[in-house]
Amino acid sequence: MKMHAVASACSLVLLFMLTPASAQPSTPRAEQQSRMKSCAAEWKSMKEANQTAGKTYRAFQKECLARNAANPLAPATAPATTPAASGAAAKKSAGGGRQAMLARERACGEEWRAAKAAGTVAAGMKWPKYWSDCNKRKKAAGM
Numbered sequence: 674m675k676m677h678a679v680a681s682a683c684s685l686v687l688l689f690m691l692t693p694a695s696a697q698p699s700t701p702r703a704e705q706q707s708r709m710k711s712c713a714a715e716w717k718s719m720k721e722a723n724q725t726a727g728k729t730y731r732a733f734q735k736e737c738l739a740r741n742a743a744n745p746l747a748p749a750t751a752p753a754t755t756p757a758a759s760g761a762a763a764k765k766s767a768g769g770g771r772q773a774m775l776a777r778e779r780a781c782g783e784e785w786r787a788a789k790a791a792g793t794v795a796a797g798m799k800w801p802k803y804w805s806d807c808n809k810r811k812k813a814a815g816m
Contacts, residue, residue, distance in 0.1 A: 716734070719733075
């Protein structure tokens with residue numbers, strides 16, 4: 674008797690696994706996961722384009738999920754925010770000092786790598802000294 678119950682349960686599980694996904698009912702959890710995946714893809718594309726405007730992923734995710742829940746048929750690739758006229762100004766105002774410092778560090782790092790590749794780095798110059806000088810220069814420029 675127990676063997677018959679186990680065999681029945683296994684056959685039901687196997688039948689469910691072999692049923693095409695389109696025939697399976699759509700659950701709210703599956704829809705939520707789909708919205709989360711689309712929001713993650715949107716965040717990734719915005720991050721690659723450097724258009725996050727200093728937002729954290731968590732804040733963006735809340736906005737995106739709310740937007741997609743309100744209009745589930747809307748494409749998930751629509752940008753949540755319009756890029757500001759000045760990316761540095763948006764990061765500085767929205768993200769605070771930490772975000773601006775990271776942006777300066779990345780910019781200085783790119784300059785450092787380019788200068789090293791071109792051989793224009795002063796003799797004896799190391800990254801910490803270059804970073805200090807570059808950081809001061811970028812701050813004075815408003816970055």
